[in-house]
Amino acid sequence: MDRDQSSVFDLAAVAAGSNGGNNDRLLPPARFVGAPQRPSTMPYTKYVAYGKQVPFDYPDRTWPGKTLKRAPRWCSVDLRDGNQALVDPMDPERKLRFWNLLMSIGFKEVEVGFPSASSTDYDFIRLLIERELIPDDVTIVVLTQAREHLIRKTYEALRGAKRAVVHFYNSVSVLQREVVFRKDKESIKKLATDAAELCKSLEHDAAGTDLYYEYSPESFSGAEPEYSLDVCNAVIDVIKPTPEHPMIINLPNTVEMTTPNVFADQVEYMSNNLSNRDSVVLSLHPHNDEGMAVAATELGMLAGADRVEGCLLGNGERTGNVDVCTIALNLLVQGVDPQLDFSDMPELRRTVEYCNQIKISERHPYVGSFVFTAFSGSHQDAIKKGLEARQQAALRDNADIENYLWLVPYLPIDPKDVGGSYEAIIRVNSQSGKGGMAYLLKTNHNIDLPKRLQVEFDRIVQHFADETKREVRDEDIWRLFKDEYLPIEKSGSTAAAGAVADREDSSLSQWGRLKLLKVSVSSGEDGSDTELKASVLDRGLTGVDEAVERQIEGKGNGPLDAFLNALSALDLTISVQDYVEHAMTAGSDALAASYVECKVGEPAEERVIWGVGIDSSVITSTLKAIISAVNRFER
Ligand SMILES: CC(=O)SCCNC(=O)CCNC(=O)[C@H](O)C(C)(C)COP(=O)(O)OP(=O)(O)OC[C@H]1O[C@@H](n2cnc3c(N)ncnc32)[C@H](O)[C@@H]1OP(=O)(O)O
Numbered sequence: 001m002d003r004d005q006s007s008v009f010d011l012a013a014v015a016a017g018s019n020g021g022n023n024d025r026l027l028p029p030a031r032f033v034g035a036p037q038r039p040s041t042m043p044y045t046k047y048v049a050y051g052k053q054v055p056f057d058y059p060d061r062t063w064p065g066k067t068l069k070r071a072p073r074w075c076s077v078d079l080r081d082g083n084q085a086l087v088d089p090m091d092p093e094r095k096l097r098f099w100n101l102l103m104s105i106g107f108k109e110v111e112v113g114f115p116s117a118s119s120t121d122y123d124f125i126r127l128l129i130e131r132e133l134i135p136d137d138v139t140i141v142v143l144t145q146a147r148e149h150l151i152r153k154t155y156e157a158l159r160g161a162k163r164a165v166v167h168f169y170n171s172v173s174v175l176q177r178e179v180v181f182r183k184d185k186e187s188i189k190k191l192a193t194d195a196a197e198l199c200k201s202l203e204h205d206a207a208g209t210d211l212y213y214e215y216s217p218e219s220f221s222g223a224e225p226e227y228s229l230d231v232c233n234a235v236i237d238v239i240k241p242t243p244e245h246p247m248i249i250n251l252p253n254t255v256e257m258t259t260p261n262v263f264a265d266q267v268e269y270m271s272n273n274l275s276n277r278d279s280v281v282l283s284l285h286p287h288n289d290e291g292m293a294v295a296a297t298e299l300g301m302l303a304g305a306d307r308v309e310g311c312l313l314g315n316g317e318r319t320g321n322v323d324v325c326t327i328a329l330n331l332l333v334q335g336v337d338p339q340l341d342f343s344d345m346p347e348l349r350r351t352v353e354y355c356n357q358i359k360i361s362e363r364h365p366y367v368g369s370f371v372f373t374a375f376s377g378s379h380q381d382a383i384k385k386g387l388e389a390r391q392q393a394a395l396r397d398n399a400d401i402e403n404y405l406w407l408v409p410y411l412p413i414d415p416k417d418v419g420g421s422y423e424a425i426i427r428v429n430s431q432s433g434k435g436g437m438a439y440l441l442k443t444n445h446n447i448d449l450p451k452r453l454q455v456e457f458d459r460i461v462q463h464f465a466d467e468t469k470r471e472v473r474d475e476d477i478w479r480l481f482k483d484e485y486l487p488i489e490k491s492g493s494t495a496a497a498g499a500v501a502d503r504e505d506s507s508l509s510q511w512g513r514l515k516l517l518k519v520s521v522s523s524g525e526d527g528s529d530t531e532l533k534a535s536v537l538d539r540g541l542t543g544v545d546e547a548v549e550r551q552i553e554g555k556g557n558g559p560l561d562a563f564l565n566a567l568s569a570l571d572l573t574i575s576v577q578d579y580v581e582h583a584m585t586a587g588s589d590a591l592a593a594s595y596v597e598c599k600v601g602e603p604a605e606e607r608v609i610w611g612v613g614i615d616s617s618v619i620t621s622t623l624k625a626i627i628s629a630v631n632r633f634e635r
C-alpha cells in the first residue's frame with residue numbers, strides 16, 4: 001500500500017487489528033516451570049509492531065558473519081545533540097571545557113553546534129574560529145535544518161574556518177511526513193535537494209574554507225529504507241562528492257524502534273545501494289530509546305558503516321545518543337585500537353557531569369563507581385584467583401605485568417587501563433565470601449591469610465555484616481582482625497613503629513591473658529637443643545588488674561617447640577597443627593607475619609584455633625602468634 005494514499009493511523013489500525021503486535025493469545029503456550037504467567041493489563045494493543053509500520057526484509061545481509069576489526073571514524077555530537085537535550089544548555093565556559101576534553105581524547109570530528117539556533121551556539125563557533133582553537137587536524141561540523149534562512153546563517157557562522165562540514169537534515173519518516181511536514185514523498189525529497197542546491201550556491205561565501213557536506217535523512221529508523229535511499233541518492237546527485245572529496249550520509253536511528261539486527265539490515269541495504277559509494281562516508285547516529293544503541297551501532301558497523309556519531313557517556317535526547325566511550329572500550333577489549341584515549345575515565349566523568357549537569361549511574365559501563373566492584377563471594381573468589389594466576393603467568397613469562405594479557409574472571413577490562421584502581425574491585429557485604437575479606441587484607445594490609453584461617457575469620461566478618469546490615473569496609477575488616485587476633489600494643493622504639501602504630505586502636509579495649517614481654521633464644525649449630533627464656537605478662541583469666549610478670553623457660557627442637565614447652569609452666573597444653581609465615585614489608589624495618597593453627601587445652605576441652613603474630617623478628621612473630629591463639633582460647 002502506498003503510504004501517500006492513506007493516513008498512517010489507518011494503516012496502523014489495520015495492522016493492529018491483524019495482530020500488528022504480538023498477540024500472545026494466538027501463539028502456542030510457552031513452556032514454563034511452575035504456575036503459568038497471567039496476561040497483563042498493559043495496553044499493548046495500542047502499539048504497532050515495527051515490521052507492520054515499515055515492512056522491510058533484506059535477505060542479502062552479510063553482516064552476521066563479520067567481526068569488528070577497526071575503529072570507525074568518530075564524531076562527537078556532545079556540543080550539539082547532547083547540548084540540545086540539557087535542562088540548562090552549556091554556557092560558553094562549559095562548552096569550552098567540553099571542547100578541550102574532546103581534543104584531549106583525540107576526536108578529529110566534532111559537531112560544535114547549531115549556529116542558526118541560538119547566539120550561544122553561533123558565538124561559540126565564532127570563538128573557536130577567531131581564537132584559532134581548532135587544531136589543523138580537527139574538522140568542525142555544524143548542523144542546520146533544510147531551511148533557507150537557517151542555512152544562510154550557518155554559512156555566516158563558518159567564515160574564516162579552515163575546514164568544516166555543513167550538516168543539513170530533514171525528517172523522512174512515515175509519521176513525520178504526515179503529521180509534521182504534511183507533504184508527500186516527492187515534496188520531502190525536494191526539501192532535501194533544494195537545501196543541497198542552496199548549500200552549493202553558497203560555497204562562494206565560504207571561500208578559503210575546505211567545505212564538506214553531511215546529509216541526514218532524519219528519523220531514518222521510521223522511514224522505508226527504499227525511500228531514504230531515494231532521497232539520499234538525490235542529495236548525492238546534487239552534491240557530487242568524489243573519492244578525494246567525499247560527503248557524509250548519516251543514518252539516524254533518531255528513535256530506536258527495532259531490534260539491532262533490523263537496523264543492521266537497513267544499514268547494509270543503504271551501504272550496498274547508495275550511489276557513488278566510494279565517495280560517501282556512511283555514518284550512523286543512533287539513539288538509545290530501547291536501550292540497544294550500542295548493540296545497534298556495533299551491528300551497523302558490521303553492516304558497512306564507516307563513521308559513528310555519539311556522545312560521551314551517552315548523553316543526548318531522551319535516553320541519549322549512543323555512548324561513544326562504551327563502543328570504543330568494547331573495541332579495546334576485543335583487541336582493537338579504539339583510536340581515542342579513554343585512559344582517564346574518572347576525570348572524563350567529572351568533566352562530563354560538570355558540563356552536562358547530569359550524574360552518571362553507578363552501573364554505567366566502564367565508568368560507573370560499581371563497575372569494577374564485586375560484592376558477591378564467588379565473584380570475589382574468582383577475581384582474587386584470577387589476579388594471582390595472571391601475576392604468576394607474567395612472572396613465568398618474564399613479562400611486564402602492566403601490559404600482560406588480561407584474562408580475569410568477572411573483570412572484562414583492567415581497571416588501570418581506564419584510570420581506575422584495584423582498590424574498589426572487591427567490597428564486602430553479607431553476600432561476600434572469605435575471598436573478598438582475604439583480598440582486602442592482602443592488598444591493603446599485607447596480610448596473606450592461610451585458607452583455613454580465612455574460613456575462621458570469615459565467620460567473624462559475616463557476623464559483623466549480618467549485625468550491621470551494611471557494607472563491611474576495609475577499615476571495619478582491619479579493626480575486626482586486630483581485635484580478634486593481634487594484641488593491642490603500645491608504640492615505642494620498635495623497628496617498625498609506624499606499622500605497630502597502625503595496629504594500635506584506642507577504640508579497641510585491651511584483652512587477653514598473656515603478653516610476651518621479652519624473649520631470648522640460644523641453640524646449637526643445627527638448631528637442635530634450643531633453650532628459650534621468656535618474660536610474659538600474665539593477666540590471669542579475670543583481666544588486667546591481677547597482671548604478674550612471669551619468667552618461663554623451655555627446651556626443644558627449635559624456638560617454637562621450646563616455647564610450647566615453656567608455656568606448660570602456665571598449665572597450658574598446646575600443639576601446633578600448621579604454621580605459615582611471610583614477610584609483610586621489605587627493607588631493614590621489615591615485618592613478618594606468622595600464623596599458627598594450634599590445638600589448645602586438655603583433650604576434654606581441646607579446640608583448634610588460629611593465632612597471628614606480627615613482629616620485625618620472625619621468631620618473635622611466631623611466639624606472638626602462639627600467644628594470640630592461647631588468648632583467643634581463653635577469651
Ligand atoms: C533529531 C534532531 O535532534 S534534529 C536537531 C534538532 N535540534 C533543535 O531543534 C535544536 C535547535 N533548534 C532551534 O533552536 C529551532 O528549532 C530553530 C531556531 C532551528 C528553528 O525554530 P523555528 O523556526 O521556530 O521552527 P521549529 O524548529 O519549531 O520548526 C518548525 C518548522 O520547521 C519545519 N522543519 C523542522 N525541521 C525541519 C527540517 N529539518 N528541514 C526543513 N524544515 C523543517 C517544520 O516542518 C515546521 O514547519 P511549519 O512551521 O511550516 O509547520
Ligand SMILES: CC(C)C(=O)C(=O)O
Pocket residue numbers: 081143169216218219250252253254285287
Ligand atoms: C540531525 C540528526 C542527525 C539527529 O540529531 C537525529 O536524528 O537524532
